[in-house]
Amino acid sequence: xxxxxxxxxxxxxxxxxxxxxxxxxxxxxxxxxxxxxxxxxxxxxxxxxxxxxxxxxxxxxxxxxxxxxxxxxxxxxxxxxxxxxxxxxxxxxxxxxxxxxxxxxxxxxxxxxxx
Amino acid sequence: xxxxxxxxxxxxxxxxxxxxxxxxxxxxxxxxxxxxxxxxxxxxxxxxxxxxxxxxxxxxxxxxxxxxxxxxxxxxxxxxxxxxxxxxxxxxxxxxxxxxxxxxxxxxxxxxxx
Numbered sequence: 476x477x478x479x480x481x482x483x484x485x486x487x488x489x490x491x492x493x494x495x496x497x498x499x500x501x502x503x504x505x506x507x508x509x510x511x512x513x514x515x516x517x518x519x520x521x522x523x524x525x526x527x528x529x530x531x532x533x534x535x536x537x538x539x540x541x542x543x544x545x546x547x548x549x550x551x552x553x554x555x556x557x558x559x560x561x562x563x564x565x566x567x568x569x570x571x572x573x574x575x576x577x578x579x580x581x582x583x584x585x586x587x588x589x590x
Numbered sequence: 591x592x593x594x595x596x597x598x599x600x601x602x603x604x605x606x607x608x609x610x611x612x613x614x615x616x617x618x619x620x621x622x623x624x625x626x627x628x629x630x631x632x633x634x635x636x637x638x639x640x641x642x643x644x645x646x647x648x649x650x651x652x653x654x655x656x657x658x659x660x661x662x663x664x665x666x667x668x669x670x671x672x673x674x675x676x677x678x679x680x681x682x683x684x685x686x687x688x689x690x691x692x693x694x695x696x697x698x699x700x701x702x703x704x
Contacts (some may be wrong), residue, residue, distance in 0.1 A: 485683035517697055519592075578623070582632045
C-alpha cells in the first residue's frame with residue numbers, strides 16, 4: 476500500500492552539528508511533500524515544503540532535498556540547536572493536483588540534540 | 591492571525607459512548623482535514639471537508655464521521671467508542687483552493703477511552 480517510511484527512528488546529534496533526516500515514499504503520483512516538527516503535547520508544526528517539480532528548497536537553517544528517481548526525501552538542519560529536539564515527520568500529498576487534503580505521514584524520527 | 595483551535599484539549603470517555611470533537615480553522619481557510627495519531631499507527635488521515643462537503647476519506651470504520659458548517663468550523667464524531675480509539679485527534683486547515691497547499695495543524699484533542 477501507500478507508505479512513507481523513515482529510515483531511522485532516533486537520531487542523536489551534538490549541538491552545533493548538522494542533522495540529516497531521511498524519508499522514503501512510495502507513491503509516484505505524490506506532487507507535494509512537507510516536513511513537520513512535533514514537540515511533546517503539541518500538534519505538528521510546518522517546517523518546509525517542496526513540490527515535485529523541484530529537487531531542492533532552502534529555508535532558515537533547513538534544506539529539503541527531493542530525489543524522485545529513488546523516491547527519497549531528506550531534511551537537513553544546519554547548526555542543530557537544543558530547541559530542535561522533537562519528532563520529525565515527512566508527509567506526502569496524495570493526488571495529482573495537490574488539492575485533495577490528504578497527507579500520508581511517515582512514522583517519524585526522534586531528533587535528540589546533546590548539549 | 592489566530593491558529594487552528596481544537597476543543598476540548600482532553601477527554602475521557604467510557605467504551606460504548608460517543609464523542610464529538612470540534613475544530614475551528616484559520617480565518618479564511620475553507621478546508622479542514624482530520625487525523626488520528628497513535629504510537630502504533632502514527633498519523634493517519636480520517637477525512638477532509640471543503641465547503642461543507644466531504645472531499646476525501648481515509649480507511650476508518652463508519653463509526654468515525656464528520657461535518658463542516660458554513661463558517662468552515664468542523665466537528666468529528668466517534669460513536670460506540672472502543673479502547674483502540676484512544677488517540678490524539680488532530681485537525682489541519684488550509685485555504686483549499688488554487689495552489690495554496692499549506693496545512694496548519696491544531697494542538698489536538700487527546701481522547702482516552704476507558
